[in-house]
Amino acid sequence: MRTPDSITAEAILPLVGGPANVVSVAHCMTRLRLGLRDRSLVQEAALRALPAVLGVVADDATYQIVLGPGTVARVTPEFEALLTAAPAGAPGLLAGAPAGPPADSTAGRLAARGAELRADRRRRNSTPVRIMLRRIADIFVPLIPALIGCGVVAGLNGLLINLGWLPGITPALTAIASGFMALIPVFVGYNTAKEFGGTPVLGGAVAAIVVYAGVAKVTVSGTALSPGQGGVLGALAAALLGTYVEKWIRGRVPDALDVLVTPTLTVLITGLVTLYGLMYAAGELAAAIGTAANWLLDHTGALAGLVLGGLFLPLVMLGLHQALIPIHTTLIEQQGYTVLLPILAMAGAGQVGAALAVYVRLRHDTSLRTTIRSALPAGLLGVGEPLIYGVSLPLGRPFVTACAGGAAGGAFVGFFSMLGDKVGSTAIGPSGWALFPLLNGSRGPVLAAAVYAGGLLTGYVVGFVATYFYGLAGLSVARARVEP
Incomplete structure (x- = not known):
């Protein structure tokens, strides 16, 4: 059927x-x-x-x-x-x-212009750094559905605990929400080895060392390790090292001994390096990331939000936003939520506001308005590509004014962080309205949702106003003449 x-x-x-x-x-x-x-x-x-x-x-x-x-x-x-x-x-x-759409229509011309911009972006993105960032993203993207599912359960559980409801069921919800997060380094290790050409299960095996409770009995420079120390960063490093060790050994071991010697030496060598080096180094790096994020929002929240919200759309265009995925995951491991994602999501709000301004201002441009009507629902739910490539980027200035809307929304959320009202997401992936079920913060999910909603509204309004009065300067008359 x-x-x-x-x-x-x-x-x-x-x-x-x-x-x-x-x-x-x-x-x-x-x-x-x-x-x-x-x-x-x-x-x-x-x-x-x-x-x-x-x-x-x-x-x-x-x-x-x-x-x-x-x-x-x-x-x-x-x-x-x-x-x-x-x-x-x-x-x-x-x-x-x-x-x-017909090639001679406005929508057709915008689609062609969008194709040119994407082709140019592909050429500029073919650098070793950006290729590496995309490979890192490919490690974490398959984990997003589990992060979202567990994040929603964690948010529901937190709400029930705060309200004092169903005390008999909240321990079960805690176990359901926390099980994946406790073992996420294993999945990261598996995907890392798979992405870089190693044996996936060996990548998972060396990454499992990071979360094994018995590492508490291992001392490095007189200090005992902690289970989970280094988190996903340690798992990523361990599995990457394991992949290169595996390839090096396999190239030097006779085929008859490969099945026995290669996995044994891979796990042994990589495991020792992980315990006596990588876990400590990754733990220090992860702690520094958490400290830096908190300091940034505590002391420069409005400015940090302005910069992050305003630059996120260009980062997406350059493919550099993929570098943030391990940072989001590290913050979720440490604090239970990432404080960066709600701020970055404001870029989508500015994009929606800009698209609405184009829709209102160019009311005679029927093909473009049709494009916006079809893409707007997705934009509200955080899927911004149709609006970016079909509307704002080909038009030019509306892309800039959309960034201004994102900056304003980010500054709004960042300002409340300076007041102690941090807003975070318990998972990565969704944006826009779809992020509401995943919100939590320093003062609970209700206040976090209220601040996030205020940021979205700010982004919508500023993106609309900036685009209406500046982003379409010189365009409205020309576009109106195209399709009377």
Whole structure:
């Protein structure tokens, strides 16, 4: 029986070049990530025109189709089933597939301009540092669904504890919410080895040392180690070292002894280095990250929020936001929530405000208004790519004014942090309105939600006003003449 999700998968496959053009399939929270043999076979305009597609993002490694939370998890297995069933060289375009906006319409021109900007970004992103950041992101992105699920349970549990409700059930909820977080270094180690070409289970094995309770009996320079010391950073370093040790040993051991010698020496050598070096170093680094984040928001909260909220959209464009994923995870391990994510989420609020201003100001531009109407719900839920690549970035100035809205929202949240009202997220992944169930803070989830809502409203208003009065200067008349 065909479902809406299977129909979406059937529509996407020919538009990315058919089964023969698909090398790999994966998904994160919002995007279907495809490895393609030949990207010139992608019919991007038609792909964007599909009702379920919120946008596309192409980086050096994968071609990413934004479908949104939930939808992508249902469409991916349907897509994989089509690849399994379809013969190689299947046709490339379904009959009746939408052809996308006309090239001479405003939406068509903006789509073309967005494609040029993405191509230029891909060229600039092909640096060793950015490639490494993307690989680090690929380690942590698969963990996000569990982080979200456990984060929501933790938030619910905290609310019940604060209200004094259901005292008999809260210990069970604590165990459910905390189990994954207690073992997250193991999953990080597994994914690290997998990403860098090692044996995943060996990566998990050396990372498990970090959380093993028995490390408390190990002393380094006269000081006993603590279980979990170094957290995900220690696990990342241990698994990365283990991968290189494994490869080095495997290249020097006879094949007949490989199955015995390689894993033994990999675990032994890496384990000793982890215990007597990496755990301590990673623990100091993790502590410094937590201290720096708290000091920054306690003493320069408004300014820090202004800078972080204002620069996050450009960071996303450059791919540098991926460097924040281990930092978010470290803060969640230490404090139970990351204080950075709610501030960074304000960038999406500025983007929504800017898009609304474009919609109101360019009221005669029907194609652009249609694009905004279709992308706005996703933007409110924190999926900003359709608005970025379809509206603000191609127009130019609205992207800058969207950043101004994000800066204002970030300053609002940062100001309350200076007053002692820290706002944090118990998980990473969602943004916009979707972040509310994950909010917590120094004075509880209710006040955290109120401050976050105030930041969103500030971002919406400033993004709208800045775009309406400055971001569209010289554009309104020209755009109105395009489509009377």
